[in-house]
Amino acid sequence: MTKHTDLNLIDAVAFAKAMADQTRQQIMKLCCCTRLTVSEITEKMAVSQPTVSHHLAILRDAGLVTIEPEGRETYYTLNQERVTACCGQIMLIFAPEEKVTETVSRALMP
Amino acid sequence: MTKHTDLNLIDAVAFAKAMADQTRQQIMKLCCCTRLTVSEITEKMAVSQPTVSHHLAILRDAGLVTIEPEGRETYYTLNQERVTACCGQIMLIFAPEEKVTETVSRALMP
DNA sequence: TTGACAAATAGACATTCGTCGATATGATTA
DNA sequence: TAATCATATCGACGAATGTCTATTTGTCAA
Numbered sequence: 001m002t003k004h005t006d007l008n009l010i011d012a013v014a015f016a017k018a019m020a021d022q023t024r025q026q027i028m029k030l031c032c033c034t035r036l037t038v039s040e041i042t043e044k045m046a047v048s049q050p051t052v053s054h055h056l057a058i059l060r061d062a063g064l065v066t067i068e069p070e071g072r073e074t075y076y077t078l079n080q081e082r083v084t085a086c087c088g089q090i091m092l093i094f095a096p097e098e099k100v101t102e103t104v105s106r107a108l109m110p
Numbered sequence: 111m112t113k114h115t116d117l118n119l120i121d122a123v124a125f126a127k128a129m130a131d132q133t134r135q136q137i138m139k140l141c142c143c144t145r146l147t148v149s150e151i152t153e154k155m156a157v158s159q160p161t162v163s164h165h166l167a168i169l170r171d172a173g174l175v176t177i178e179p180e181g182r183e184t185y186y187t188l189n190q191e192r193v194t195a196c197c198g199q200i201m202l203i204f205a206p207e208e209k210v211t212e213t214v215s216r217a218l219m220p
Numbered sequence: 221t222t223g224a225c226a227a228a229t230a231g232a233c234a235t236t237c238g239t240c241g242a243t244a245t246g247a248t249t250a
Numbered sequence: 251t252a253a254t255c256a257t258a259t260c261g262a263c264g265a266a267t268g269t270c271t272a273t274t275t276g277t278c279a280a
Contacts, residue, residue, distance in 0.1 A: 006139075019122070019200070026116075028204055029203065032203075039225095050271080050272095052227095054268080071226090071278070072227075073226060073227085083204045083205040084208045095193040095194045108210055131237085160241080163257060164259095166257095182246070183257085
């Protein structure tokens with residue numbers, strides 16, 4: 001048996017880990033279709049500013065947010081394209097027999 | 111501000127938590143398009159049988175596997191439809207502006 | 221240049237999580 | 251019935267995770 005690491009799985013695991021927290025999903029929802037600073041996000045949440053920064057770093061490492069520093073503020077935006085790419089890959093791996101997966105793969109393939 | 115819990119997020123968090131482990135994703139991949147017993151899964155993995163049972167219970171609680179007891183064996187199968195439903199919901203919540211999300215929502219809506 | 225503000229980092233702490241070996245439960249077979 | 255096999259559960263342990271306060275870093279304004 002070939003003993004190689006499954007890169008597809010690794011990506012899917014990293015994506016799932018990044019999304020596996022309610023606070024992070026709240027942050028993702030907040031900056032979904034808009035640009036927000038860390039302060040603005042913190043205002044709308046029930047956790048401290050360092051905690052928000054911590055979660056944003058995790059989302060950044062997973063490629064799930066884009067970052068735009070502007071002066072002393074930093075704007076974060078959810079990377080929707082990345083979300084669809086990861087979900088599409090998960091569907092390809094774990095739901096290859098579903099019709100909708102076929103649809104998605106056709107829509108995502110360039 | 112309305113202080114209600116977001117049920118969509120809760121489902122999405124539960125799904126992500128269930129998928130946020132490499133061992134579990136390996137198990138999911140193994141029983142993706144086939145029925146496997148706990149023993150058969152354990153043989154193909156590098157962890158102990160109790161660990162496999164533990165992960166199968168987590169996947170079961172998330173609705174990601176179906177269970178068929180037969181005599182003293184138990185067959186597990188990945189629930190591909192559940193995977194697409196969860197991925198579709200995540201795309202609706204976190205990628206509402208992507209074209210592919212529109213496609214998926216149309217394909218998944220009954 | 222000094223003071224104020226925004227964000228990131230460090231360190232501490234409690235909780236959750238993944239894993240194991242040992243054991244219990246339940247079903248088949250001799 | 252007794253022995254065996256398949257699976258689940260228990261209890262323990264170390265590692266990872268989420269949160270906080272305190273502090274640092276970097277930027278703007280008085």
